[in-house]
Amino acid sequence: xxxxxxxxxxxxxxxxxxxxxxxxxxxxxxxxxxxxxxxFDGFYPWDVDDEEKxxxxxxxxxxxxxxxxxDDDEIDCLQIVxxxxxxxxxxxxxxxxxxxxxxxxxxxxxxxGFSTFGWLYIDGAIDLATGTVGYYNDNEDIYTPxxxxxxxxxEMLSEVIQDNDWSIDYECSVKRxxxxxx
Numbered sequence: 722x723x724x725x726x727x728x729x730x731x732x733x734x735x736x737x738x739x740x741x742x743x744x745x746x747x748x749x750x751x752x753x754x755x756x757x758x759x760x761f762d763g764f765y766p767w768d769v770d771d772e773e774k775x776x777x778x779x780x781x782x783x784x785x786x787x788x789x790x791x792d793d794d795e796i797d798c799l800q801i802v803x804x805x806x807x808x809x810x811x812x813x814x815x816x817x818x819x820x821x822x823x824x825x826x827x828x829x830x831x832x833x834g835f836s837t838f839g840w841l842y843i844d845g846a847i848d849l850a851t852g853t854v855g856y857y858n859d860n861e862d863i864y865t866p867x868x869x870x871x872x873x874x875x876e877m878l879s880e881v882i883q884d885n886d887w888s889i890d891y892e893c894s895v896k897r898x899x900x901x902x903x
Contacts (some may be wrong), residue, residue: 821890
């Protein structure tokens with residue numbers, strides 16, 4: 722018998738990275754046009770009447786994607802892949818999960834810290850040096866990787882840190898466990 726461990730946010734990040742990438746969010750699976758329209762209603766950024774919605778959904782079915790509007794602050798495009806509707810976000814939504822920037826003085830690189838299960842302390846991190854996501858023990862500054870993110874996602878996150886004026890929340894020398902925890 723195989724038992725899957727619940728890793729909270731860590732699992733979500735790994736699933737999204739290896740599915741379509743961190744900036745894509747699977748809005749759900751559909752088996753009919755009606756189900757697609759219901760998914761569409763749930764997150765399309767503009768109010769549209771039934772006729773316009775029908776046209777947009779048909780365009781989505783015909784072309785495989787639509788771009789809602791250059792004025793929309795969040796969604797860049799909607800895309801259909803294998804009967805799933807994905808929203809591609811302009812802003813990197815994963816950054817909302819990250820509550821602090823940890824600077825590793827020993828390795829001279831960064832980790833993005835977050836709460837794995839919504840607790841009030843940092844117990845997870847994305848290690849930009851190794852391209853992994855895992856557990857972070859903030860009492861002893863120990864990082865234990867759980868899985869690897871796609872290279873494209875690691876590059877994207879590194880660029881966000883370098884291109885934006887993020888302030889470092891915590892400096893320490895991080896001890897890294899070598900083995901992935903499964």
